[in-house]
Amino acid sequence: MSQLTRATEPAEIRIPYGELRDLLASKLEHLGFAADRAHLCASMFADATLDGVYSHGVNRFPRFVRAVTSGVVNPAAMPELVSRFGALERWDGNSGIGNLNARQSMACAIQLAREHGIGCVALGNTNHWMRGGAYGWQAADAGMIGICWTNTMANVPPWGSAEPRIGNNPLIIAVPRKQGHLVLDMAMSQFSYGAVESYRMRGQMLPVPGGFTTAGELTRDPAEIEKSHRHLPIGYWKGSGLAIMLDLLGSVLSGGLATRQIPSDPERETRVSQVFIAMNPASVGPVEKIDEIADALVTDLHAATPLPGERVRYPGEQVLDIRKQNREQGIPVNIRILEQIQKL
Amino acid sequence: MSQLTRATEPAEIRIPYGELRDLLASKLEHLGFAADRAHLCASMFADATLDGVYSHGVNRFPRFVRAVTSGVVNPAAMPELVSRFGALERWDGNSGIGNLNARQSMACAIQLAREHGIGCVALGNTNHWMRGGAYGWQAADAGMIGICWTNTMANVPPWGSAEPRIGNNPLIIAVPRKQGHLVLDMAMSQFSYGAVESYRMRGQMLPVPGGFTTAGELTRDPAEIEKSHRHLPIGYWKGSGLAIMLDLLGSVLSGGLATRQIPSDPERETRVSQVFIAMNPASVGPVEKIDEIADALVTDLHAATPLPGERVRYPGEQVLDIRKQNREQGIPVNIRILEQIQKL
Numbered sequence: 169m170s171q172l173t174r175a176t177e178p179a180e181i182r183i184p185y186g187e188l189r190d191l192l193a194s195k196l197e198h199l200g201f202a203a204d205r206a207h208l209c210a211s212m213f214a215d216a217t218l219d220g221v222y223s224h225g226v227n228r229f230p231r232f233v234r235a236v237t238s239g240v241v242n243p244a245a246m247p248e249l250v251s252r253f254g255a256l257e258r259w260d261g262n263s264g265i266g267n268l269n270a271r272q273s274m275a276c277a278i279q280l281a282r283e284h285g286i287g288c289v290a291l292g293n294t295n296h297w298m299r300g301g302a303y304g305w306q307a308a309d310a311g312m313i314g315i316c317w318t319n320t321m322a323n324v325p326p327w328g329s330a331e332p333r334i335g336n337n338p339l340i341i342a343v344p345r346k347q348g349h350l351v352l353d354m355a356m357s358q359f360s361y362g363a364v365e366s367y368r369m370r371g372q373m374l375p376v377p378g379g380f381t382t383a384g385e386l387t388r389d390p391a392e393i394e395k396s397h398r399h400l401p402i403g404y405w406k407g408s409g410l411a412i413m414l415d416l417l418g419s420v421l422s423g424g425l426a427t428r429q430i431p432s433d434p435e436r437e438t439r440v441s442q443v444f445i446a447m448n449p450a451s452v453g454p455v456e457k458i459d460e461i462a463d464a465l466v467t468d469l470h471a472a473t474p475l476p477g478e479r480v481r482y483p484g485e486q487v488l489d490i491r492k493q494n495r496e497q498g499i500p501v502n503i504r505i506l507e508q509i510q511k512l
Numbered sequence: 513m514s515q516l517t518r519a520t521e522p523a524e525i526r527i528p529y530g531e532l533r534d535l536l537a538s539k540l541e542h543l544g545f546a547a548d549r550a551h552l553c554a555s556m557f558a559d560a561t562l563d564g565v566y567s568h569g570v571n572r573f574p575r576f577v578r579a580v581t582s583g584v585v586n587p588a589a590m591p592e593l594v595s596r597f598g599a600l601e602r603w604d605g606n607s608g609i610g611n612l613n614a615r616q617s618m619a620c621a622i623q624l625a626r627e628h629g630i631g632c633v634a635l636g637n638t639n640h641w642m643r644g645g646a647y648g649w650q651a652a653d654a655g656m657i658g659i660c661w662t663n664t665m666a667n668v669p670p671w672g673s674a675e676p677r678i679g680n681n682p683l684i685i686a687v688p689r690k691q692g693h694l695v696l697d698m699a700m701s702q703f704s705y706g707a708v709e710s711y712r713m714r715g716q717m718l719p720v721p722g723g724f725t726t727a728g729e730l731t732r733d734p735a736e737i738e739k740s741h742r743h744l745p746i747g748y749w750k751g752s753g754l755a756i757m758l759d760l761l762g763s764v765l766s767g768g769l770a771t772r773q774i775p776s777d778p779e780r781e782t783r784v785s786q787v788f789i790a791m792n793p794a795s796v797g798p799v800e801k802i803d804e805i806a807d808a809l810v811t812d813l814h815a816a817t818p819l820p821g822e823r824v825r826y827p828g829e830q831v832l833d834i835r836k837q838n839r840e841q842g843i844p845v846n847i848r849i850l851e852q853i854q855k856l
Contacts, residue, residue: 329816330817339754354753386720404746409827417687452601472675478671
């Protein structure tokens, strides 16, 4: 283990991937997870941190464990098929382990896409899937286009009101490419609660407006947004509309809960609804053409004259670099979080 | 016909729906459209205006006719099936009539969804579909969830550059509901070119930042944005990423062109790529439940305390009112546009 400190974060330490995963898996086994499921669930937490998604990786593990001990997550529950018709399936997550439920659902959608060109699994009554991008990478690793989303508890006001009544409902879109998949992983709020808090703690303004003051003015001041609770949906009325539709689709397809029915408390957020779509582009055209088209698009984006100090990146571009670095140097974990995990 | 003037628009006149549709159809027949196709194409232009989507209805008709006479649109061409696998189909639009090609594609997707629960038609080499929302309403009228999008010519800079290289790629999501479908119809730019121009001509600021000045500052001034050509994608980097992914999906699935390959000239924009997905929620659960879920969501949104002078609306909420009003009072058409059409 090597220790390092980032300018803006508490002290971190780097841990080899396998060591970290095994530590998490052992804690999950103590909680009553079956050994193979403990291993897979732990791997997914470690993978998120490996890929640089620190908010939904190991740093999130203590809260996940609290959800298990409080009964929000039932580690023994397995998802069940409720109904199917052709390439469309409805599943009940039975309040099981969110990331394992989601992974299995995307695996089913991929299998459906192998058989029908496209497949969709709607999953109700499940738990937070942690890093949504994981299921995009999963589809793309299988040569599939992946599209998935989840609803969440209410945390953003719909356009026209100041009351948080819609979720930030992350949407993931992935396209496979040999030289590195393109994977978009975006929530419908301009900034997450965590991001706004980090800016405030660092004493920085947000780079663009992220919400409103209590007086109803757009602001880049994170403290003002935390005061008003008026976080901004992306594109104002547009992201508000998109969040509403994703929530409705998830709930209608899965028969599960909509955002308004999900407890508005991060520790009690549960029974969310998710949709997983996989498409097999190789079933309707030459497989080489997929890479050709994606490579040409990436080349074109990289050819755009960058603004000073910036550059144009494709969605997911940074992941492979971060993954390589973290694999070589060890996975960065907040020391306080590590201590918490060791004591679990 | 009755005449009326809006405060901010040139003089308009109201024309009964049937009269307007027949006028447009007769002009299309003169251009060589088969009678039934002239009727359907004209109906779709009239319907867009009927529903209040003035930018892509009758006001757009003269430009559409120019596209036919210039050869961009081939009125005799019919879409052809290129390949199919299960519930996924690839079609070639053969540079045919954009709205008819799109309508047929969504009809195919709906049929696939009847057979497989979900269906997807990817259409390459087609023309501007005019009002994208039409295909959402089409799916919802058939009791289906509809999701579709199109790529466009480059008109917005990707995040990190000031060069317009990505399209505003409208995305439509529709969910059926007896009391009025929910239909989201949104482009990836915060404001269309037409909207920015209208604000400038009225001497008004945009309600929220819509782009950058040439100095790189966010601005609400429409004239500044027209000067810099730096229109804003919704949610800054997020809408940029979403536009990139929608373009890539359209091009990979249809085997057709990506935004970078489409002529960047509104009069020559052609050979775009589109994707139409239909899902049959009634195939995996009770049909009454769909309305119940959608109604409850609408009720919840309407219960949100509105901000002063505003109210929370669901996507598509205004359409039925506007449709009713325009059906009763006649469809509003700009007098200059009407004169242009009569002379065609």
